[in-house]
Amino acid sequence: MPGSAVDVKDEGAEIAHHELSISKPAHQNASGTVTLLENGEIILIPTPSPDPRDPLNLPTPQKWAIDIILGIFAIFSVLVTSGMGPIFSTVMAYYDNNPRSSDLMTYPTLFMGIGNIIAMPLAMAVGRRPVFLASALILTVGSIWCAASKSLDSHIAGRDILSLAAGQSEALCPLIIQEIHFVHERSSKLAWFSATQSIGTAALTIATAYIVSALGWRWWYGVVSIASGVVFLLAFFVVPESSYPRPSDAYDGYTHIYRDGEPVSVVRATRKNRVPLDYTRYKARTLSHNLKIFHGPANWEAAVTCAKQMGQCILFPNIFWVVLLNSVALGIYVISVTEFSTILSSPPYSYSTSALGLVQAGQIVVSLLMIPILGYGGDQLTKWIAKHRNGVAESEIRLIPIILPVVVLIIVSIIFGHAASHPYQWSPWAITVSYSGIYFAFIGIVLVGYTYSLDSYPERAAPILVLICAIRGLISFGISYGVTKFVAEQGYQGAFNICAIIAGVVAAFGLPVFLWGPKMRQFTMKYAVDHKIAEA
Template sequence: MTDTKPSSMSKAEVQRLEETGSFSLTMEGAKKENALSGAGNVQLILNNETVLIPTPSPDPKDPLNLPSWRKWAILILVSIFGSTAIILSSGMGAIITAVRHSYPGEEERTNDLLTYPTLFMGIGNLVAMPLAVTIGRRPIFLVTMITLVASGIGCAFAPNLSTHIAFRNIMSMAAGQSEALCPLVVQEIYFLHERGRKIGWFVFIENVIAGIFFITSPYMVDAGGWPWWYGTFTIINVVVLAVSYVLLTETMYDRPDDATEGAVHLDFNEAGEVDPAGDMHRVIRVTTKHGNVLEPERFGPRTWKHDLQIFSIKPDWSRLGEFYMDLLRGLLIPTILWQLLLNGAFLGLYIVVTAVFAGILIPPPYNWSFKSLGYIFVGQIVSSVIFLPILGYGNDLIVKGLSKMHNGVYKPEFRFFNLIIPVIVGVVCGVMFGQAGAFPQNYHWSAIAVTFNGVFFAFLGVNVVGITYAVDAFPLKAGPFLVLICAGRGLISFALSYSVLPAVAAIGYNGTMNVESIIAGVLGLLAIPFYFLGPKIRLVAHKRLRTGGAGNDAE
């Protein structure tokens, strides 16, 4: 891998960077800045310019230096993969009746096709993500796509239910990479000030495509049978695999730890050479106004030969054990544990409404047909359209606005302001859904459809905050902490899937949704104390748990 450590830069190169728009600070200035920040706090705005965080290197092969069209291609590819992963792992509810007819005498056991995927998605994250941080994102993504294609074929041609379940579990392990690996890839090719809207686009594309196929799945099965349901998405995945081989380059890149601050710290001796013991200090920043200056003559150009390599990262197998240790460390960090529980609670709300909405809409007084159930997912497309400007672009606007109010300093806790709308919408819609389900004679069917999709909108919002906060607050531990949140909430939803119907039988739709909504609401309110305690928690985590991060010196 190319050496991009600060020690490889000369004084002349630093001066050239300064002349082209990067910033240099004196030692005193650097100390003053660090006195204002805890681990994770960074200078996002300086002299009315947005600082690029992480600091891009002069290497053309740095994924942060990819052209805009290539970044969009990668984002779209992982989004399409995410949509097929969602449909294949979570979309069988729309066609389960047709599947059950294929296994007479085993109808009850077909429920395993619905419940196991969530568990195996979590297991897939725990297996694949440590490898992704060890050997690179590209080989794991390509192997994931191959696995998804092979298991899709296996499901379509499964001779019996046991084989069908087995292939579906393998498929779900591959589909799990849509939860942590895909957001990780997106955040590695974009800067901090772009992450909210780019993750927003990822969620938007993923869920609009999934929503369309949720609606059309019953008609697809009627036309060609459920094996062709698998076949359709397998063909899509073959295309994504082929295009990804060409366009989805490796996004893992070895850069100095202090680049996560948006500032590379260099010391020089009297001879003008980089020297850790030198008494001349410089802090190099790159901003949006001037951009980054590439040095292909020094690092070599980006070539297709380089991009098409399957393995371009030298494996560091010690990272495997470190990854699992970081999962345990994450559980000891209150804000990360809270994000896990918050995501789990709002996913739990969504699990409940998806499990029971058909049982409410099919009987009187609503009398929906089975085929009509898919139309409720039109609201998911509408939710995604509303979500993108408010919680995608709005996320970044709030972050930049609050940073300007704090002398240009960004704190990851600024992301918590984006929880206000999702938490309120989720709690209100959860309670209203329960009331409409318990007393359908008093409500129009739209009370079910609107609140169903309101809960979905809330989960999307909470999900984006969890992803962006984990990456921004602990950039050096982004992979493990994303897995902790995503796999952890999957395990929570797996447990909930077995308790929903007994809970409804015991305390009714309204009682079940009230309990779920109260839990979600209380966890949402914890954003207030964590907003104030978060910087101290990050600082303690860095010192005691070795989580690393930007702005590491002091609070």
């Protein structure tokens, strides 16, 4: 029937085309355990439907365009919320060094987390497209608000509002990417998104000092508002709705078609053998359909369900570990980003403001390294191991690459602390390189955590992304208030040694997650699979 997620025009032809029988039971494996390869061919997971309006059937160039637009949105979201560091002293001087000026730096992370908690359930109810468009528009208006603010209180309020929208770069954008791409390419696509955000943000953070020197800090917001407005216009014409109802077994790579409660055929798709688009039972994708903001009435029950699922998913041992490791990595990065400018601007290094901005160039380098190593490398590793396991891929394979960023995080944290405590004995490169290393570890852990979680529980992508982003945002907010006291009490060396120990201990719990992850996923399936079916 037309309203189903998967439909077939001719049952017999469909079975013959895919060379499958209907004896394969649905959900025989734990969520996240899939057959990725068969006879040397990559199986498309989730199984795309014959519907031309299925987001998985979007043309590849449009998918790349969507990824780029989401990446640009993320660049300016992160820049305007977290990129004030190089110009903070200038802004603070404008407000006569009012101690409350620090709220301009600390509150955005809190409101980004709140933004995720509000927007993701809303996206489940009304769709991804309207929430993303609203976020781009609010980011534009909020930036104009800050540029035109007449008082510190107004400036803080404007940053809080735009941060609510900027939070969608952390959860909603990865969700959209997950919904338009297949499992075998997910790591590389998320790596491109993360690298685009990181490289763009680093480059513009470097340029921030020069923009403010030439035009003043208000025009820094002006640039962000213009760019966000352009993103809104591009997204309106290019980014369609990515939400699409799928049967649960589509995430196994085999979609069973039922009629009157009985299975009648099985649909499978590979890269070389796609499911033919059916223009008889489904409508073609048109420009008017793409530009439509709301698709159908709002499903507010879905928003409530999303909130309920967040409470369930945080109790999954493997997801709790991912959230905790993300939070630890962010905490260490927050401490380093808060302290590095103080260390390098003081004797014996005495870096200038422009030189401090150039330190961000290291983030460009490590972001470029992340794409082939953790992005394409993660996808290739998954396919290689699946090839040697009769085509079966476990989502825990995605955790193997996390070893690199974890090891880097521990080592460079120790180096950063020692160099900061003994600046006359260490080169400034020890600070700049270890600072970039901490950033590489943070974005690497985020990337692998996203990919593992989305592969493990594809039907719980939204609540899991909210958990990861919101909790680490709240932790970041808490850390930002305690960094100065923590470092003052422990010293740089003691503080970062403690950070390295905590990172090592939390990372060590990844071993039982890796070994017993399939059993964890099997046990939690009743809370993570909706058992939706496709009716013929």
